[in-house]
Amino acid sequence: MIKKILAIALLTFFCFVSSFGWYTSQAQAFTEEQKLLLQSWRIVNQSYVDESFNHQNWWKLREKFVKKPLLDRNETYTAIEEMLAKLDDPFTRLLRPEQYHSLQVNTSGExxxxxxxxxxxxxxxxxxxxxxxxxxxxxxxxxxxxxxxxxxxxxxxxxxxxxxxxxxxxxxxxxxxxxxxxxxxxxxxxxxxxxxxxxxxSLNPVFTALDTSTDEKIGYVRLNQFSANAAKEIAHGVSKLEQQGAEAYILDLRNNPGGLLQAGVEIARMWLNNSTIVYTVNRQGALGSFDANDGMLTDDPLVVLVNQGTASASEILAGALQDNERALLVGEKTFGKGLIQSLFELPDGAGLAVTVAKYETPNHTDINKLGIMPDDVVSQDPITYAQIATDADKQYQEAVKLLTSKQNVLADAALESS
Missing domain, CATH: 2.30.42.10 (PDZ domain)
Incomplete structure (x- = not known):
């Protein structure tokens, strides 16, 4: 009886060893190209915001694409791109090495x-x-x-x-x-x-000027992109305008496509005290948030200019200021991008941009594909760069009007947010 049990145990052990050896040999048999594709698949599998993968069988796609003959790196990139395309999410994408490098430059240099x-x-x-x-x-x-x-x-x-x-x-x-x-x-x-x-x-994202054409000195701050140096430049610009005697501000986010989430949060903290800036919603539906404490640079009245080119991190900032009643929004409905991407670097210098979360404004508004409606809608035909903040800029002139004719109302809003 003991011999029989021992024989069964040995047989089971050898079957296990044989199976393990087969599995190990299969893992070792993956080519470098297959390993890169599998790593890309795994990053999305662990990080993508939608656990249903937009109703795609992500495991089945893995099996399908790993069986493709991947003879060189270009074929691997093409396979990864085809695999990601199944998600029907243009923001989740492969960045080939030159594209990944360019994106890094775009947020930090020129x-x-x-x-x-x-x-x-x-x-x-x-x-x-x-x-x-x-x-x-x-x-x-x-x-x-x-x-x-x-x-x-x-x-x-x-x-x-x-x-x-x-x-x-x-x-x-x-x-x-x-x-x-x-x-x-x-x-x-x-x-x-x-x-x-x-x-x-030029990727210097901030332009500032003091408008003294009215009785109130108005600080004009234009932010073109949320790059790595944007918060630092905003802080420097506002500090300079404060020294020049600015009594109110216009923050111009028109045609600002966004950029780094963290830059948007840091800039929001410069205009808010003790307020929620944005909620994030992960794949499990759990809420996180970014908040402002006591770092507001100024409590002067504020108007924010927005239009259909105001997107992503710009909408996070605009939504935070509007929902917390810190500022009035003037212009046109914003773009409507309420998704957050993270970058993942691959071993060969390529990268993946993956949608990892959604965001909601402080009032729990999901603006994805909907945009943010301004408090004061002012439509405007396209103007040239040289016409911005001039008499030809109707949205800017409306902001000036609000700051000069409703100074007390806007000041009260600023004090309430502090």
């Missing part, structure tokens, strides 16, 4: 190109302009928010990814790029070609 912030329109699937950067070649050429980029140097943008489109528009200073553009403002207009000469794009 680059050369045409100066467009772009996105994939979730309805039309076309590459759409969020905004041209202020003073950029694209802005000078007349490219407007909501314009669709149909072709880049003759390449149909439906056949390339968002990051490939961005890479095609970047390039050496002095070189030319041709864009086929469909107006987003005039749907009846025929597509037209815009030829642009690439130039160095």
């Amino acid at each position: 680059l050369s190109g045409v100066g467009l912030q772009i996105n994939v329109n979730p309805e039309t699937k076309l590459i759409e302009v969020i905004s041209p950067l202020a003073g950029s070649p694209a802005e000078a050429a007349g490219v407007q928010p909501k314009d669709s980029i149909l072709e880049i140097d003759g390449v149909d943008t439906k056949t390339i990814t968002l990051d490939e489109a961005a890479a095609k528009m970047r390039g050496a200073i002095g070189t030319k790029v041709s864009l086929r553009v469909q107006s987003g403002l005039d749907k009846a207009a025929k597509p037209h070609t815009v030829n642009i000469v690439r130039d160095r794009i």
Whole structure:
């Protein structure tokens, strides 16, 4: 009897060893290309905001794509891109090494190109302009928010990814790029070609000035992007305006496509005391939050300018100031991007941008695809960079009017938020 039990135990052990050896050999048999694809799959599996993966069988997709013959790195990248495309989420995407590097530069330094912030329109699937950067070649050429980029140097943008489109528009200073553009403002207009000469794009995100044209000294602060140095530059600019005697402020977030979440939170803390800035909602539906304590730079009255190019981190800041009654919003409904991405670096220098959470404004408003409606809606035809904050800028003039004619109301709002 004992011999029989021993024999069964030994047989079970050898079966286990055999199975383990088979599993180990299978794991060792994965090529470097398969390992990169599996690591990408695993990052999304652990981090993606929607546990249903937008109703995709994520495990089945793993098995399908790992069986693909991946002969080189380019084929692996293509397979990863195809796998991520199944999520139907343009914000979750592969960043090839040059694209990943460019994104890092875009949030911390400077680059050369045409100066467009772009996105994939979730309805039309076309590459759409969020905004041209202020003073950029694209802005000078007349490219407007909501314009669709149909072709880049003759390449149909439906056949390339968002990051490939961005890479095609970047390039050496002095070189030319041709864009086929469909107006987003005039749907009846025929597509037209815009030829642009690439130039160095300044990424200094903040511009400040003191408006003394009225009895009240108004500090004007324009924020173009939430880059790594944005909070520092805002603090420096507001401190300088305070020294110059500013009594009220206009914060211009028009055509600001967003950027770093942390930069948005830090800047919100400069205008708020003891307030919730934003709620985040993870894949389990759990709420987190970012809050402001006692670091407000000034309690002077504040108006925030927004438009359809105000997106992402800009909407976090605008929503925080509006819901906490710290500021009035003037302009047009914002873009409506209520999703948060994290960046994950892959071993070969590529990266993944993955949607990891949603956000809600302090009043628990989900603005994704809906945007934020201003307190004072002022429509405005496109104006040039040189016309911003002039008599031609109706939204700016409305903000000045509010700050001068309703000074006490806005001041009370500021005191309540403190």
